[in-house]
Amino acid sequence: METSVRSRIGGRRMVLGLYTSIVALAALFGAMIGLVLPVKKGVPDTAGLGPFAFEINPLNFAVYGAVMVGLSLGALLLLMAAVSARYPDA
Amino acid sequence: MAMEGQIALTVLMGVLLLGVAVWLTRLEDWRSYTPLAGGGVIGDETGHAHHEKPSGIIRWFTTVDHKDIGILYGTYAVIAFAWGGLAAFLMRTELVTADITILPGTQVYNALLTSHGITMLFLFGTPILAAFANYFVPLFIDANDMAFPRINAIAFWLLPPGALLVWAGFFLAPFADAVTGGSAMSWTMYPPLSAEQTNPANDLMLLGLHLTGVSATMGAINFIATIFTERGENVGWSNLDIFSWTVLTQSGLILFAFPLLGSAIIMLLFDRNFGTTFFAAEGGGTILWQHLFWFFGHPEVYILVLPPMGIISYVLPRFAGRKLFGFKFVVYSTLAIGVLSFGVWAHHMFTTGIDPRLRASFMAVSLAIAIPSAVKTFNWITTMWNGKIRLTTPMLFCIGFVSNFIIGGVTGVFLAAIPVDLVLHDTYYVVGHFHYIVMGAIAFAGFAGLYYWYPMYAGRWYQKTLAKWHFWLSMIGTNLTFFAMILLGYAGFTRRYATYSGLTVGPVEVITLLHQTATAGAVLLLVGQIIWVWNMVNSYYDGPRVETGDPWNLQEDGMRGREWLWFERRLETTIATDGGDEEEALTDGGEVETDDD
Ligand code: HEM
Ligand SMILES: [Cu+2]
Secondary structure, three states: OOOOOOOOOEEEHHHHHHHHHHHOOOOOOOHHHHHHHHHOOOOOOOOOHHHHOEEHHHHHHHHHHHHHHHHHHHHHHHHHHHHHHHHHOO | HHHHHHHHHHHHHHHHHHHHHHHHHOOHHHHHHEEEEEOOOOOOOOOOOOOOOHHHHHHHHHHOOHHHHHHHHHHHHHHHHHHHHHHHHHHHHHHOOOOOOOOHHHHHHHHHHHHHHHHHHHHHHHHHHHHHHHHHHHHHHOOOOOOOHHHHHHHHOOHHHHHHHHHHHHOOOOOOOOOOOOOOOOOOOOEEEEEEEOOOOHHHHHHHHHHHHHHHHHHOOOOOOOHHHHHOOOOOOOOHHHHHHHHHHHHHHHHHHHHHHHHHHHHHHHHHHHHOOOOOOOOOOHHHHHHHHHHHHHHHHHHHHHHHHHHHHHHHHHHHOOOOHHHHHHHHHHHHHHHHHHHHHHHHHHHHHHHHHHHHHHHHHHHHHHHHHHHHHHHHHHHHHHEEOOOOOHHHHHHHHHHHHHHHHHHHHHOOOOOHHHHOOOOOOHOOOHHHHHHHHHHHHHHHHHHOHHHHOOOOOOOHHHHHHHHHHHHHHHHHHHHHHHHHOOOOEEEOOOOOOOOOOOOHHHHHHHHHHHHHHHHHHHHHHHHHHHHHHHHHHHHOOOOOOOOOOOOOOOOOOOHHHHHHHHHHHHHHOOOOOOOOEEEOEEEEEOOOO
């Protein structure tokens, strides 16, 4: 029911669920970018910085997307958890 | 012959005016329901309350009640949303194939593109926010009405003629040879194109835009005055709600941005019609327009996003069962965005060959403006983290807002980096970026608000299952459509093209597939919005009545807002007096209704 106060979801579960689905989406999006980029003319075969160069293909880009988004949002998530533990009533 | 026609027309107009005059005198004492009836403000009475609203259509044409005007703004915005949405849908249908197949020609596509952009930003975006602000700011701050109720009405009534002028090209094309169709200058109206196109529809559109700008400015002055001077005894700056803060900041931005757009539009009109050379290559130059336009244009995007952020900051905590985390920081970041948004406009001009040092400084500020937005996102997520969440429809739209806003913001930050922008500028990536924000975030916040306050302004419940359908279709449709656009941008596909068979950036098959994906998403969006309109209208007449002053059961968490207290009082007086109005005589003989309806 729309107005019911009984059916509640724990905030943490909700946020962690969102986090997981966003990381999964990032992998999917990465894979699609890995599909689309090689199609374009004049795009190099490899991407990445310095030692982390890798071939542009769907799998590599999926991993790249998941790791990048997972790490950056994960760091923010940890920061957020720490802040809210420190100031629960802010 | 022509002479006689003119005389006939003049006589006809005269008769029409006479008719209007007679009709006006026959209206029952219309002064009785305008504010200050009977001569002015006496004692504590504000004089803003209404004696009695006339019935039927007259009520809507004469109203100065902030809630009625809010409803008017809302209705107007929904009509504009339908027009803009249909234009978008036609474009997306055309893009299913590489060549022109559905539309009569590419110029029609360009006209639809222009109409879509201008309509969504100026005729839907700004007005729907004004709808919320009009209805709720006075309730939140415990004011009887806006500071200037009649200016409020005038500001609204400038909008319908504005829309007719903006769309005029489409209406007039079948009847006037000179008008070759809707204006096709795109929403950015860059010269020399906009100065050189001879179609008079362009002039009409510029005039219409000017009207909407005047309207927005009048509204902004009114909100600033209202929030500064009309706050109730118990509402100070420290406990001003977050939505009113965002409306206040937005109004400040409007005050500085829209008059500038108005002036630039007039200069463009002069260039078009009176041979001035403000934006001609041999005069001020075409880049001058870009500077003026984006000095307005970038603040405009924050004008559009701040109040939605306010709605989210207001509604999301209600269903997380705890107060907004770090309220103060949300207010500070609102103010920071307000100031910074005037310092980033040239990130729309990185590729125009402006001075590289200038470019670098604009890049720095553009990256900086992401910080306050990130602060807000941080606070929304922390609010959820510490809360217990109820997945009501408004809450679903709030969560959808947050996740779409993250994608839109992150893609924006990449664009703000000059090397990335040089590659992606004017591709579909940009279109994807800003649609994640305007559709995925701003429109979602609008839906969150419309559902959350539906029990109040409709007095009835919407159908929950349909509302959930609306959410999921919108969420999936938005991501399908606009992520396909991001990919199109990566593939190097440039924006604003009606056909793409002669491509050189990559194989046509891939581009076609991506366009078809985007169109499939648009179909989902269309179905979702049809369900939404049906639900809103149908429930307005047939939905179950709201019986309590706390329809969302917020009391339990101590999260009931001031507006629901007002709503409860209204429900009680309606029951007590059986819908009648209590009256009280005033010393000067005027009568003012006492309930704060
Ligand atoms: C988070 C901070 C944001 C950053 C750093 C950012 C950055 C940018 C940049 C650099 C561009 C220019 C791209 C180009 O044309 O090459 C752009 C375009 C655009 N952005 Fe954003 N953006 C942000 C947020 C927003 C928001 C909140 C909105 C809407 C409310 C928005 C709406 C737009 C629009 C409409 C355009 C396209 C203008 C056009 O060329 O037609 N952006 N953004
Ligand atoms: Cu901008």
